[in-house]
Amino acid sequence: MKIAQQRELPIAYPESGRWFVPVRQYKIDERTYALRMGKPVQLGTSYEISREFRVGRRVLARLADAGFIERLRPTPFMSMYYYADVASFLERTRQDPNFWTEARREAYLNGENPEEASIIH
Helix, strand or coil, X not given: CCCCCCCCCCCCCCCXXXXXXXXXXXXXXXXXXXXXXXXXXXXXEHHHXXXXXXXXXXXHHHHHHCCCCCEEEEECCEEEEEHHHHHHHHHHHHHCCCCCCHHHHHHHHHXXXXXXXXXXX
């Protein structure tokens, strides 16, 4: 059996960009897994983001409507999100148990516009 080698990332990212490197886990045997890094990406469709973070597409749309994450609409029926925005949002909610204040909850449920929701960041 081969021993896996740990490698440093040969990738330098620009400071202004929002990059995300997806990692997949593959089962080798009962107790051994291999991790495979994907290509660095910035944007993903609602299907890709939903699959990566296990968050429903309607939930993503509501979070974007409330201004918590950024959504791009290249066509009327296609939504794209930044991987890094979704990951940082999930991390913020995981670290802060009191994240969902009454104002944030109302913005999420009522789909307020981003100008009004920017107050609650």
